[in-house]
Amino acid sequence: MSVSNTSKLSNAAVNAAQNNTNTSGNGTSIANNFDQFLTLLTTQLRNQNPLDPLDTNQFTQQLVQFAGVEQQLKQNETLTALLGVSKATTGASAIGFVGQTVTADGAATQLKEGKAEWKLNASKGGTATITIKDASGKVVQTGTTTLTAGDQTYSWDGKTSTGSTAPEGEYTITVDAKDLAGTAITVKTEISGVVDGVDFSTAVPTLLIGAIKVPLDRVKSVKSGS
Incomplete structure (x- = not known):
């Protein structure tokens, strides 16, 4: 696998994960893309040309992009948990209206x-x-x-x-x-x-x-x- 092709695949994984975050918020899909990215990244590092190694800026940019996706995934999970707590609290409050x-x-x-x-x-x-x-x-x-x-x-x-x-x-x-x-x-x-x-x-x-x-x-x- 060439460095350039592997790099393109990594970028594709990054874009796919970001698109899933923006459109569907599907945690499983994001996790799958993150695993795919790690597999591609390690393959890319293992097969790079020692005389022409992976560009450091590009490598750093990919890591930053996926760190942002992972952080957003965690935020979505936290928001979902908070919404669940809020709904339960509102439900308990609503029950207090019965008979009033x-x-x-x-x-x-x-x-x-x-x-x-x-x-x-x-x-x-x-x-x-x-x-x-x-x-x-x-x-x-x-x-x-x-x-x-x-x-x-x-x-x-x-x-x-x-x-x-x-x-x-x-x-x-x-x-x-x-x-x-x-x-x-x-x-x-x-x-x-x-x-x-x-x-x-x-x-x-x-x-x-x-x-x-x-x-x-x-x-x-x-x-x-x-």
Whole structure:
């Protein structure tokens, strides 16, 4: 094997390892390339021409490149371990919400025992058209209400626009509001309920209020008990 060919193979191993680090983060692939590099390097040193030895600068550059790859691999392993610890800590924290009443950003809540409530926050006073939809997106009730600036509660008794009683389940509110001059105003919606479970299937644990999923970062307040 010639020095130049072996050197090219070593460079190829370096590039392959760097590409795997940048694209897939696959530790096994990087380790395999590192072993390949060491094999090529020792073969290169063993078969080099004594009258024309391997260029010192090139040799040093290859070692530095792979030292950087190995360091990055270790950093990735450390980050993975830290993420695992963080997820476990977050999960333990989420369990503490079970049985507590939380208020969170959101538009979907549960109709239960003939009652559903949303907290509204209007930037100005005015009037609003309220639209309530079921879990399938079907409109079940529309109406109008007067808004005041700031926080307020909108309650629904479960009666549909046709006068029938809607079944218990998940319902979403939409608020189309205007001030006294007829200009559109912003209305934020919040939901409130007792957490009865935690979903760990997502990247970040999600609180469950019946069938409603509430990400932890949307929780605004917590109260003890129901």
